[in-house]
Ligand SMILES: Nc1ncnc2c1ncn2[C@@H]1O[C@H](COP(=O)(O)OP(=O)(O)OP(=O)(O)O)[C@@H](O)[C@H]1O
């Protein structure tokens with residue numbers, strides 16, 4: 001399009017930007033305009049860009065400490081480090097080491113005449129033990145089960161996610177060196193190292209929490225630590241119903257999908273609840289089935305007795321010994337699985353998973369990052385293409401429709417709640433296009449007074465989905481018909 005051709009159209013000028021071309025200005029206004037900025041504005045309606053005001057961020061007080069407390073702690077800590085022999089301390093078991101540290105700290109407090117209340121002193125003792133033996137200021141956050149994620153952006157800034165909302169906390173580290181030390185302690189447990197020469201590292205805490213560290217110089221403002229807390233009591237489908245993530249009838253459809261061995265992909269953004277949902281679906285696997293799970297970091301908690309859990313392995317410090325997800329999934333096929341569950345599909349293993357789904361391992365499942373069911377399937381297609389399989393697009397799509405039955409889309413909404421946005425069936429190929437059919441969708445009606453999103457899960461009027469035959473093979477057509485009736489009349 002050539003500029004200046006649309007002489008009839010209004011010219012929009014941002015305040016302060018260059019004036020509009022002379023041809024579009026009224027000559028009189030241009031001549032009499034006192035300032036160039038006003039000149040542009042006089043010839044066209046100005047667009048006001050609404051820039052959100054930066055309000056000071058509320059800080060969640062995880063502890064009540066003053067700056068004075070931190071100064072005292074540093075003094076006591078430095079005196080302690082000068083006094084104790086760390087190598088001897090390492091020989092002791094945790095309990096004895098704690099005792100030893102407590103005794104010395106109490107002595108330092110009395111020698112230095114530190115004035116503090118009994119409760120503050122108790123906190124200081126624990127705090128310093130945590131610094132020397134544990135994960136320092138992270139400990140109180142790690143002990144809480146209501147926190148989903150911990151995000152440390154350098155020594156002074158720590159955020160947490162609670163109830164779907166991200167909050168800044170008053171947790172802080174002495175300095176970046178202490179934070180780096182804790183990162184080092186975490187990753188050394190899985191035989192890794194993090195420093196300037198290898199500044200990115202994935203690890204796992206002993207309780208199963210997933211950890212990522214990225215250190216300077218890559219992280220410009222200091223070591224950055226992200227922890228997805230491992231939930232001991234994973235949410236169940238009835239919890240999801242209680243939270244409104246899915247309606248009761250929707251949950252019933254999911255139960256039938258899981259039970260009747262449909263092949264399922266769970267799609268969603270980061271932290272949208274994919275793994276949780278996958279875990280819920282696995283609850284409907286029969287106890288007698290042989291299930292093999294493949295994950296980057298074991299998060300799934302299957303209750304069935306006959307489960308083999310596999311985990312990928314990152315390369316070691318020398319860069320060798322890596323075992324990829326693809327190798328695991330390929331190996332799975334030689335292990336006589338009945339169902340294969342892949343924690344997260346993100347590369348060429350997509351091909352092997354589809355093959356497994358296609359060749360008698362019905363009821364296999366996996367999660368993947370995508371924003372809609374259609375995008376999920378095109379991601380599968382591009383993972384296969386980029387994996388170096390020289391297959392025509394049509395063949396890959398035929399594979400996809402021949403193996404995946406259902407895509408469930410999860411989402412974290414703007415109010416922090418997680419919802420199942422749709423349950424979608426893969427119907428087949430029409431020409432080159434994959435045909436999808438929504439069985440259920442979440443429709444947003446608005447917001448309530450507290451800013452929470454209000455909506456409902458509605459059926460799309462489908463009376464007999466494609467997996468009806470499967471459901472009836474497993475004697476579940478009655479339940480399916482009832483659930484669909486309820487959904488379709490919602
Ligand atoms: N429906 C839900 N309602 C409330 N909290 C939820 C729900 N689903 C998941 N969560 C919580 O949200 C957090 C993230 O969930 P989950 O690990 O399942 O997400 P994910 O999509 O797999 O994340 P990632 O992309 O990082 O793998 C967890 O703490 C989990 O307990």
Ligand SMILES: [Mg+2]
Pocket residue numbers: 274275276344
């Ligand atoms: Mg996950």
